[in-house]
Structure formats: structure tokens, C-alpha cells
Amino acid sequence: MSTNILFDAPGPRGRLRNNVLTLLSVVVLAAAAYYVYARFDAKGQWEGEIWKPFLDVSTWTEYIIPGLLGTLKAAGISAVCALVFGAIFGLARLSDHRWVRGVAGAVVETFRAIPLLLLIFFLFFLAPSVFGGGDYTLIALVAGLTLYNGSVLAEIVRAGVRAVPTGQAEAAQAIGLRKSQMMRLVLLPQAVTAMMPAIVSQLVVLLKDTALGYIIAYVDLLNMGFKLIPAVYFGSLIPAAIVIGVIYIALNMSLSALANWLERRTRHSNRTAAQPITPPVDTGAGIPA
């Protein structure tokens, strides 16, 4: 149901009512916007002085771009590791051997249920006591993101293979394919197409979650933008928050747009007999920190 069905093409009274509602909401929203503007203005947050650092090339080359690269590095490594983890454990959950299914299921369910920040803290403190001293911020962040998002991806892989109609597996068996051949040649190629949108959505979650690195002082976009820039350019905290906020929003929205495009394409695709799957909802997957 598209949302504009909720109301009719209005008659004279309806038009009047809608106009009054429009006017009221414009007034209320404008008042709210002005209130925020005035509160910020009272503290001098619109002064050109504190926004000036962002016109400097050096602010970008020394802080923002290295920070962004830190974020992308953590997200890239975690994404690759999580995809591998997800593929292995997702397929293990579909195994014919009960103990393999059981172990994989326990691992996946546990890591999905742990608050990600607790996991990252734990790994951050565990690493030095196992491997000796050193800088473990990246490792802890990547390991935490991998275990958590990998577990969610494992569920997506499982759901994707299950979404392929049973006739496909039966046909594969009928022409005498072995189990591994059936998986490799028939089920997986169709499942991958069906689960692509869900995977990309989960990668958006992963990208956003890299911001948790800020709390363990990993040098990412948030750390550079929100800790270092305000420390160097005194008073630029709010402009810095707005600039890096915009960067995060642009990154996430473009990845989400890619996921939506993939989903639309999959719906009309003849490369798979399965419909695009939605991520499993039962443990808060798909909702990032």
C-alpha cells in the first residue's frame, strides 16, 4: 500500500484542513529550527572562525582523510573476514552431520547475542595478555566486528540457501550430483544472488559499527574528527561533528542505495529461483550501534 492512499484527493473542507495543518507544521518546524539556531548562535557556533579550519586543505589531508582511511581499513578487513566467517558457519549450519550443525549453531547464536562493545572491550584486554604488549585497537575492533557481523552473515547465508526452492535440490539429486556439487553448482549461485541485498545491508551496519573504535581510541574518522580536530582547533567541536556526520551519512546512504538497487534487480532476475531474503530479525540484526 503506498502511503498516499491514506488520504483522498481532498474536497474544499479537506483542502482547508490540510492547508491549516501545513501552516501549523511550518510554524512549529520553523520555530524549532529557529530555537536550535538561536541556542547555537548564543554560544557563537556560527562564527566563521571556528568553521575556517574546514576550508583548509591541511585539515582534510592531515585529519579527515587519514581518519576516513582508518574507518575504511577497519571496515574493509572486517567485511572480508566476516564474509569468510559467515560463509563457513552458514554452510556448517546446513551440514548433514548433527555435531557440526550444533557447534556452528552455538557459535553463531552466542556471538549474535553479545553486545558488540562488550565483545570489543574483552578482545581489547584479552589480546595483550595473550600476545604481549602492543597496539591492539585495530585487531580488537576487526575481531569484534568479524565475530558479530560474521554471525549475522552466517544466518543470511543459511536463509539464502534455504530460500532456493526445493525443486532445485531435487533436480540436482536426480541428475546424480554429489552433495558438494549440488551446493557448489546449483544452490550457492542462486542463493548468493538472493542474499546479495541482505549482505550489502549488513555491510552498512558493519561500516557504521566501526565508529565503536572511537571508544577504544582506534584512529578512525570519528576519533580524528571528534577528538583530534577540536583539540587542535579549539572551539571547532560542533562544526567537526557536523562535517564528519555528513561524511558518515553520505557513505551509509550510498551503500544503502546500492542494497536497494540490488534488491530491485534481484526481484526481476532470472538468475535465481529464490526471492531476495530479508535478514533474520530475532536478535536485533541489521540494527547497528
Place this chain on the structure above:
Amino acid sequence: MDDLIKYAPDLLAGFLENVKLSLICGALALVLGTVLVAARVAPTPVLRAAGTLYVNVVRNTPLTLVLAFSSLGLSDTIGLTFSETPSTNSFWLVVFGLSAYTATFVCEALRAGINTVPLGQAEAARAIGLTFLQSLRLIILPQAFRTVVAPLGSVMIAMIKNTTVAIAGGYLMESAFRMRDTFDDTGVSIPIFLGLVVAFMAVTLPVGFVTSRLASKLAVAR
């Protein structure tokens, strides 16, 4: 194991802060999310645009940034304060940030629910002369809520887990901070970590169980 026993009262007190945050933020996020979804389907383009803008901006900003901005930006720089006591102030700042953030996910879940309500329902509501707000309140939202109980439960579980990010908002009483503090003292302790994990699962698993039971019980037969 000794560490866990020694620090258990402290960690439990921290965990109860997470529960408190979850209860307050959960209620606020549900209310704010419902208001947002009403704006997003309103007959007024201005309200629709404002709702869409809010959801897209807040949902795509990392929670860590939202909370850090509430604390360092809104409170320390702009002077938005809820209380004179620093810890109470940061508690309410975290409530503010986490509710504002979670509400966008509540809104999106509800919007998906509204899309499952059959066209005929809205048409029938209009045919008997209900206004937009009446049809939303009496016809559309009750059915939408019933179809999205499970996704809303999922949002709530994610929110409970997200209360640990309160550290970023400068609230240093809850369990993630206390765990880090304890690790600073004693070094890493597996029993303490597992204890907290079990505590969180003891809350999130029943929420998931109850909401999925409710979902099948409340499902609208179509």
C-alpha cells in the same frame, strides 16, 4: 571465578543501569517513533519531508557519534543540561540520544507495517468519513503494530545491547564501563565477561521469545 564473585555487586549495579536505560529509552523510542511514522505518512508534504529528513540523518549517523555529540556538543558546548549532578545529567543525555536514535528504527519498522495493511482498509476508513488522524489511529496503526511486533522486538533487543555505548555519552555507571574499569584493575577476566554476557542474554532472549510469541498470537489473519 574469584574476580567475578568479588566484583559481582559492582557489575550488577552497572547492569541494572543498563536495564533502567533500556526501559526508559524503549518507552520514549516507541512514542517518538510512532509520532515520526505519523509524520511520514501525513497528507502534509512539509511534515513528510521533515520526518524523512530526520530519519535519514539520525539513522545513518553512528550511535557513538550521536551520544558523543549529545554529551560534548549539546551539553558541554551549547549548555543543554538536564540536571546539576553530572552523572544524572549524562544519564538523561544518553536517554535523549539513544531514544532519538532508536526512534528512527521504530519508525521504519512501523512504516513497513503500514505498507502491509491492505488498501481496502484505508479506502473503507475514508469511505465512512474518517479524517487522516482518525483513520491512522483507529484503522491503520492498530493493524500495523500487530504485524510488526517481531521486528519491534528486534529493535528493542538491539537497543538493550546498545545501552552499553552509553560510555560514549559520558555516562560511566553502566556495565560496559565497569567491566573495562575492572579489567584495568585485575587484567582480563573471562568469568566477568561471560557473567555480563549471560546477564544480557537473560534479558534479550526473553524479549525475543515473548515478542515472537506475541507476533504469532496477534498476527492479523488475512
